[in-house]
Amino acid sequence: MAKDRKIDVVILGLLSHEDLTGYDIKKRIDGAINFFWKGSFGSIYPALNAMEEAGQIKSYKADDPGSRGKIFYHITQKGINALKQWLNEDQASNELKYETLLKLYFGGVEGADTAIRNVEVFESNIKSELEVLKIYEKNLRAEQDNEDHKFFLLTVMFGIETYEAYLRWCAKAKKILMN
Amino acid sequence: MAKDRKIDVVILGLLSHEDLTGYDIKKRIDGAINFFWKGSFGSIYPALNAMEEAGQIKSYKADDPGSRGKIFYHITQKGINALKQWLNEDQASNELKYETLLKLYFGGVEGADTAIRNVEVFESNIKSELEVLKIYEKNLRAEQDNEDHKFFLLTVMFGIETYEAYLRWCAKAKKILMN
DNA sequence: TCATAATATATCAAATTGATATATTCAAAA
DNA sequence: TTTTGAATATATCAATTTGATATATTATGA
Numbered sequence: 001m002a003k004d005r006k007i008d009v010v011i012l013g014l015l016s017h018e019d020l021t022g023y024d025i026k027k028r029i030d031g032a033i034n035f036f037w038k039g040s041f042g043s044i045y046p047a048l049n050a051m052e053e054a055g056q057i058k059s060y061k062a063d064d065p066g067s068r069g070k071i072f073y074h075i076t077q078k079g080i081n082a083l084k085q086w087l088n089e090d091q092a093s094n095e096l097k098y099e100t101l102l103k104l105y106f107g108g109v110e111g112a113d114t115a116i117r118n119v120e121v122f123e124s125n126i127k128s129e130l131e132v133l134k135i136y137e138k139n140l141r142a143e144q145d146n147e148d149h150k151f152f153l154l155t156v157m158f159g160i161e162t163y164e165a166y167l168r169w170c171a172k173a174k175k176i177l178m179n
Numbered sequence: 180m181a182k183d184r185k186i187d188v189v190i191l192g193l194l195s196h197e198d199l200t201g202y203d204i205k206k207r208i209d210g211a212i213n214f215f216w217k218g219s220f221g222s223i224y225p226a227l228n229a230m231e232e233a234g235q236i237k238s239y240k241a242d243d244p245g246s247r248g249k250i251f252y253h254i255t256q257k258g259i260n261a262l263k264q265w266l267n268e269d270q271a272s273n274e275l276k277y278e279t280l281l282k283l284y285f286g287g288v289e290g291a292d293t294a295i296r297n298v299e300v301f302e303s304n305i306k307s308e309l310e311v312l313k314i315y316e317k318n319l320r321a322e323q324d325n326e327d328h329k330f331f332l333l334t335v336m337f338g339i340e341t342y343e344a345y346l347r348w349c350a351k352a353k354k355i356l357m358n
Numbered sequence: 359t360c361a362t363a364a365t366a367t368a369t370c371a372a373a374t375t376g377a378t379a380t381a382t383t384c385a386a387a388a
Numbered sequence: 389t390t391t392t393g394a395a396t397a398t399a400t401c402a403a404t405t406t407g408a409t410a411t412a413t414t415a416t417g418a
Contacts, residue, residue, distance in 0.1 A: 003407065005373060006278070013285035023397050036280040043374050045399060068382055068397070080288070087289045090300045092278040099185070099271040101215040101334045106192035108327035109259070110266045115330065121269045148287035151294065154355060155280045158348050165344035169337050176333060182376065184404065202366050222405050224368060247366070247413050 006093075007043045008051060012083040015057060015075040017148070022048055022071070032136060032152065035129065035159050048073060056082055104173075112177045119177070123170040130163040185272075186222045187230060191262040194236060194254040196327070201227055201250070211315060211331065214308065214338050227252060235261055283352075291356045298356070302349040309342040 014020060014028050022044050029039040051057045056079035062070040075083075100122040107115035133156055140153045193199060193207050201223050208218040230236045235258035241249040254262075279301040286294035312335055319332045 003373075006276075007374080009285075010281065013281070013288070016285065016288050021397070022399095026397095033281070033284055036275060036277040038274065038276070038375090040375050040377095041398080042376070042400080046373090070397070083285065084289055087282055087285065087293050087297070090296070092282060092297065092300065093276070094279055094301075095217065095276045096215060097185075097217070097272070097274045098215040098337075099273055101337055102189065102192070102212070103266055103271060104330055104337075105212055105334050106188075106195065106262065106266065107330040107333075109192070109195050110263055114266050115333075117269070118266070118271065121271065122273075150355060151283055151286040154286075154294075154352050155284045157351065158277075158280055158283075158345075161344045161348040161351075162341055165340045166337075169340040172336060172340075173333050176329060182404075186405080200366070201368095205366095217406090219406050219408095220367080221369075221407070225404090249366070 003093075005043075005047055005050075007039050007047045008056075009083060009086045010037060010039055011044070011047060011051065011073075012056065012075060012079050012086075015073055016080065016083055019072045019074045021073070025073075033155070035133065036155060051079070054078075112179075116174055116177045119170050119173050123167065126163050126166045126170070130160065130167070133159045133163060182272075184222075184226055184229075186218050186226045187235075188262060188265045189216060189218055190223070190226060190230065190252075191235065191254060191258050191265075194252055195259065195262055198251045198253045200252070212334070214312065215334060230258070233257075291358075295353055295356045298349050298352050302346065305342050305345045305349070309339065309346070312338045312342060 010029060010033075011025055014025055020028070022041070025044055025048075026039065026041055029037065029044075048057065048059075052059055052073070056076060057073045058076055059071050059073050062072060100118060103118045104115055107118070136156045137153070137160060140149060140156060143149060146152075189208065189212075190204055193204055199207070201220070204223055204227075205218065205220055208216065227236065227238075231238055231252070235255060236252045237255055238250050238252050241251060279297060282297045283294055286297070315335045316332070316339060319328060319335060322328060325331075
């Protein structure tokens, strides 16, 4: 068997703050949590059906006119319990796949120039993503009122700390590759 | 369609250094590249068959007695070309899933104590993995003779740089969570 | 001799991705 | 006013990957 559906806890976590549609959930995932987690419609919609079947969430149709078949989901007590249980488990997987490092590891096949190019591509992407994270950070430090503000800020701080480490490494790597 | 089989380039990269069996490939993946890439038998064996079909690798049976049905794979020119082409493409995916950050992001549901516990679990795991990386680094700095030594060292340096950033963040996070 | 760990290949259900299909609503340009 | 394109919204599919399990052989050590 494959591992448990991890998308479930993402959905439960988001629904613990507000009722959302599947499309809303996708947008939330693509927003502030995008740099440490991803999710696709192909996993979200089937999970929503399975979780409603399991009684962790409850669907309802939007009744305001002109909202087509919009389906909102609300978390149940059972869902809240499942979310809390997961939060209290020590196990956490943290699966990382850096294609950039894979290219560097096998860099000997092509040589230093190609490797430098790959480091530069990575560096350029990280620089622009770091700017986005710094804007998030600024906004979070401004609105201290939000109850969950502290938790959101911590994840953004994680991103900034690691992205800055990436950039330091890029500089070192280029230096070594240029001899 | 799902994205291209990424396991292919891992296999090609490893076979560009030496002929290996599927089992050997799994051991290599579980070794020095484990902290930035993973792979399972369930993806390796089917990929080996598909790649031989595509002419990128060539299998042969070990003929020494007592080696059971051991099947070695050798990279072909076609395989080397595919590997080089991939190395020269700017696109690189770097997919990260930090369950630890997910728990922290939704930490408001349980509160600071649980969040601190989750940070501590992460911190403890990273500390022991960092020690392993430092041993790798020490070994790599000793054997300067290996042609690919520089490329291997760069990936390990990446690991050390980021893991140390993780630990700095853990300290900050615990401080913030304790108020 | 016997047990068990390591080696070795293979397959499967479940989870996930990335793409595609379909349809509606909204905003802006023609 | 119409139309065109972007955003919204749900759903499904093939391909990839994981993690587990099945099966069998060889090596090691008690």
